[in-house]
Amino acid sequence: MNPLSIPMAVARLSGRVITLPLAAYRALTNPRDEAQAGFVNRVVGVGKEVTGTLLGDEDLREAGQLQGAKGDKQREAVAERAVAEQKAEQAREVAARERRAAEREKAEIRAEEAEEKAAVRQQAAAREQSAEVAAETREELVEEAADATxxxxSEKASAAAATKQRTERTAASAERRAEEARAEAERLDDAAS
Structure with missing residues (x-):
């Protein structure tokens, strides 16, 4: 590709007029994608650093280093955000699976409880022939079965709640690290300005 055929844009940088490829200029002035902006900031930072070194302009060289570091931080923040979003999605999937499993367990428990109550009623009916003993036995068996159920x-619900809390803490931690990376990129951006 002929370098002269690339659309160019003129920009003023530290009092100097520079020429940038139009795509780089647009990415810097209107970034649609943080990863793209991070890459462009890194490339422009290296360009400033090299230009500052060649021209003996220490301020331009330092500005280039800061802009390059900003670009690196932007790309890191994008990567960390992607990882955090993936972990959060996985945590949501795990929580949904656990919720479905807990619902199945509750249904099984209800079915078991119904079976146990039916068995208790049958036993109670057989024992009701001896009036007073049958009534007391029936109530005790029903209460024991209900208590066991x-x-x-309660044990299954506690286990499901503990697992859900662990997955939520993991997702929150990943999101917190991504937010810290974004804050660091903004701090570097402010330092570069």
Whole structure:
């Protein structure tokens, strides 16, 4: 490709007029994609640094180093955000699977409870022939079965809640790291300005 055929844009930089490829100029002035802006900032930073070194302009060289560091941080922030979003999505999927499993377990517990109650009623009916003993036995068996079922349900619900909390903490931690990377990129941007 002929370098003269690339559309160019003129920009003023530290009091000097420079010529940039139009695509780079547009990415700097109206970035649509942070990764693209990070790459362009890195390239422009290296350009400033080299130009500053060649011209003996220490301010331009330092500005180039800062802009290059800003570009690196932007790309890191994009990568960390992508990882955080992926982890958050995985955590949501795990939570959804656990929720479905907990619902299945609750349904199984209800079915078991119904079976146990039916068995208890049958046993109670057989024992009701001896009036007073049958009534007391029936109530005790129903309560024992209900207590056992409640204990099982409570244990399973506690385990599901603990797993959900772990996945939420993992997603929050990943999002916090991505936010810190963005803040660092903004700090470097402010330092470069």
């Amino acid at each position: 409640r204990r099982k349900a």
